[in-house]
Amino acid sequence: MIPALFLCIFSSVSQYNGVKRWTKVNNKTNNLESIWKILPLRIRDPLSAQISDKDVLQEIRLRAGQKVLFYCDGQEHTLKTKENCMITPEEVQETIQYATGYSLYAYEQELKQGYITIEGGHRIGIAGQVIMEQNGVRNFRYISSVNIRVAHQVRGCADAVMPYLTSQGNVYSTLIIAPPGCGKTTLLRDMIRQIANGCDYLKGKTVGVVDERSELGGCYLGIRQNDLGVRTDLLDACPKADGMLMLIRSMGPEVIAVDEIGSAEEVGILRYAMHCGCRTLATVHGESYQEIRDKPLFEEFFRLRLFERYIVLCRGERIGQLEGVYDHQGTKIC
Incomplete structure (x- = not known):
């Protein structure tokens, strides 16, 4: 039996050449x-x-x-x-x-x-x-x-960005942009947890998560292995487009979260969710804010300013290095 202390991952936010990042204090018994x-x-x-x-x-x-x-x-x-x-x-x-x-x-x-x-x-x-x-x-x-x-849940890794994602107790619809392997799923997972549980910036909200590839919840035998918060409803191994519609129709989420959007169908349903009044959290593969802005698939999101915040993670010495947070106009605010 592994002592409970050794099963924990602790997170911190530090400065590296003026750029914020999150780091993990870990050991090999991390679950x-x-x-x-x-x-x-x-x-x-x-x-x-x-x-x-x-x-x-x-x-x-x-x-x-x-x-x-x-x-x-x-x-x-x-x-x-x-x-x-x-x-x-x-x-x-x-x-x-x-x-x-x-x-x-x-x-x-x-x-x-x-x-x-x-x-x-x-x-x-x-x-x-x-x-x-x-x-x-x-x-x-x-x-x-x-x-x-290896699944890594890093509680607190979203601490540095949460002040920029909320206003007067509400959540901004947010798109996380990052290259593969740079921590966007880990960051999204902690954002979901904090929004569902409530934090210093907002009361807990009902969150609906569509986890098509079982990476956010990490479900095993139908039970999620990762902490997504007390007010989160999860659809595991469900196609994102189908799952978002199911959640909107049956679970009444205030916030919908999906990982790695990429098809026209998924983008269309995400837009529909926004028009239904749901705040949305999503991730997408990309090297920069400008790269995603230039993609025809996301043209309407930028034209109508449907996403209010953009978080960009970059390749660095450590996973999860934050390049910046941008508002709906593309102005860098962090």
């Missing part, structure tokens, strides 16, 4: 027990020994016939062992068997999407030879690659 249990037996101890207490483990990649790679604080590392550390096809299969409890059938729907979620909210991405059917991917015939993405 990683469920990850160690699914790794091939041969690499568990060597990998655990190579990760220091101060490292923030992000990913472990297992590829048949290749060395084990893992990523801490955005840096790539290779597993070092005395013997051959090449992963065998059997060890890839061993990992999948542990992750699914030897029941691939129970995870069939998730596997069609290319991933499964395990206890702790950690997501296991898979690649290999697929079996196709008329409506798309039916299943995998052979699995040759596994990407274990």
Whole structure:
């Protein structure tokens, strides 16, 4: 049993060359027990020994016939062992068997999407030879690659931006812009938690979350593993466009949150939600405010000034480095 103290992630906001960022104080027992249990037996101890207490483990990649790679604080590392550390096809299969409890059938729907979620909210991405059917991917015939993405809940990482996202007890509709792997989902998760629970700037509000890829709530066996607040209703593994409509019609959310919008259908429903009076929180892949502004898909949002705040995260020495917060006119306010 891991002491409760070691299962916590603490966050802080610091200054680095004048730019705000959030950092994590962490150690390797950060709810990683469920990850160690699914790794091939041969690499568990060597990998655990190579990760220091101060490292923030992000990913472990297992590829048949290749060395084990893992990523801490955005840096790539290779597993070092005395013997051959090449992963065998059997060890890839061993990992999948542990992750699914030897029941691939129970995870069939998730596997069609290319991933499964395990206890702790950690997501296991898979690649290999697929079996196709008329409506798309039916299943995998052979699995040759596994990407274990470590779930990180960083309570308080939104503290630095919350003053700019609220006014007179209301929430501004906000779009988070960031390149892949820069912490936009982690930031959105904490914004949801603070808005649902209430904070120094507003009373708690009812939040509806559509978690298509099980990254915000990290649901395992239908129970969310991450804290999204006491007033949050979650639709897990549901397409974003369908889920937003369901929430509006049935749950009466004051705020709707979705991760990684990108299709015209999703943008259309998000616009509909705004017209229904819902405040919205969303994320999108992008390098800058200007890049998203120039995309035809988002033209109407900017023209009608539907989003009132834009948070831009950038690549830096640490994950979650804040480039700036912009208002509806594109003026940088933080």
